[in-house]
Amino acid sequence: MRNPPLASALAAAARAVAAVLAGHTPEATLAALDPAVRPAARDLAFQTLRDHGRGDFLLARLLARPLADPHVRALLLVALARLERRPEQVHTLVDQAVSAAPARFKALINAVLRNFLRRREVLIAAADADAVAHWRHPAWWLERLQADFPAEWRAIAAAGNDHPPQCLRVNRRRIAGADFAGQLTAAGIAVRALDATALLVERPLPVERLPGFAEGLCSVQDWGAQQAAPLLAPRVGMRVLDACAAPGGKTAHLLELAEVELLALEQDARRARRIESNLARLGLSATVRVADAARSQSWWDGRPFERILADVPCSASGVARRHPDAKWLRRAADVAAFAQAQAAILEALWPTLAAGGRMLYCTCSLFAVENAGQVGAFEQRHPDARRVPIRNAPDLQLLPTPVHDGFYFALLEKAA
Numbered sequence: 001m002r003n004p005p006l007a008s009a010l011a012a013a014a015r016a017v018a019a020v021l022a023g024h025t026p027e028a029t030l031a032a033l034d035p036a037v038r039p040a041a042r043d044l045a046f047q048t049l050r051d052h053g054r055g056d057f058l059l060a061r062l063l064a065r066p067l068a069d070p071h072v073r074a075l076l077l078v079a080l081a082r083l084e085r086r087p088e089q090v091h092t093l094v095d096q097a098v099s100a101a102p103a104r105f106k107a108l109i110n111a112v113l114r115n116f117l118r119r120r121e122v123l124i125a126a127a128d129a130d131a132v133a134h135w136r137h138p139a140w141w142l143e144r145l146q147a148d149f150p151a152e153w154r155a156i157a158a159a160g161n162d163h164p165p166q167c168l169r170v171n172r173r174r175i176a177g178a179d180f181a182g183q184l185t186a187a188g189i190a191v192r193a194l195d196a197t198a199l200l201v202e203r204p205l206p207v208e209r210l211p212g213f214a215e216g217l218c219s220v221q222d223w224g225a226q227q228a229a230p231l232l233a234p235r236v237g238m239r240v241l242d243a244c245a246a247p248g249g250k251t252a253h254l255l256e257l258a259e260v261e262l263l264a265l266e267q268d269a270r271r272a273r274r275i276e277s278n279l280a281r282l283g284l285s286a287t288v289r290v291a292d293a294a295r296s297q298s299w300w301d302g303r304p305f306e307r308i309l310a311d312v313p314c315s316a317s318g319v320a321r322r323h324p325d326a327k328w329l330r331r332a333a334d335v336a337a338f339a340q341a342q343a344a345i346l347e348a349l350w351p352t353l354a355a356g357g358r359m360l361y362c363t364c365s366l367f368a369v370e371n372a373g374q375v376g377a378f379e380q381r382h383p384d385a386r387r388v389p390i391r392n393a394p395d396l397q398l399l400p401t402p403v404h405d406g407f408y409f410a411l412l413e414k415a416a
Contacts (some may be wrong), residue, residue, distance in 0.1 A: 007099040012041035018074035049324035057133035140332040159400035166204035224404035229253035243293040246271035304354035314363040318406020371408040
């Protein structure tokens, strides 16, 4: 497939960015795009959203007054993000951004971008001196990181602005990890083994280009997320609950590790269908129900589970580089709301766990109130909950690195 004209990609990316600035996620806008332009537009939009704190700062200093047209504002943000990261494309980019603009805004786009180029050194220095512009995260987010990780917050923020890694989980029921790695290498796809079934793709690519993907030989799943199923350690014949299962990556991993009787819950019917689709592709089977994990009376039959995965809804602060719109759609008050919802889910799940059974609490968050604080409060409320050490520590907090995103895990065992 030939690359689309840059002007088309810029205009399409601007539509996705404008959707986020209006308070929506970008996925619906991106899904509606022409497939020929979608990959390039997605890359441009996501990079713009990763850099939004900086672009917003620069644009405020390049405009005499705020722009009323949200699409033109978004187009300028996309162009500025691209200009700073691809200075060798200056002339092409300005020309293509002007081409992408509505007729009555072409002169404005041209003037703003050329003004940026003339004042580049001064503007970049000013942006580097501003915390939100430099770290490309909202101020409240940075404050939480500083409070929870006083030594690591800078590295965490920097990692949140990178492109995310692409990691594969080999379906061990169908092929050995080393054999699948060999198939990829033969196809010219460079990978690095992270463990027996996790392969890091050196140059991320669409799943359609992965040999054997459609046949269920592998799944795309971050290496951090791949830690969940082995920590829960399911055994053959166990009754297992995946309480917040969509899109089904951890559900499938549990089934790949052992033949268990698994119930997967998902509150959203559309997302529940994704679980079923993923399981069908991998040749796996589970009972999938559309239900709210916090309302156990609607789905629990009274038979206890020996293992429960509580991968609860959260701020997604550990995967911000993968979902950069979250940085700008979330508000500080949302974190407390997530914590309240997480506590409600834990309270509903605990009675369904068998004596001697284990529940793995999991988030893709970095914020302590959703993680160690949540689990500590739960232990205070439930004396029959015992923390099972993970790798000689009370819990496991993974920070974003070049090979995985940020995740939190705590393993709780119910007194026999």
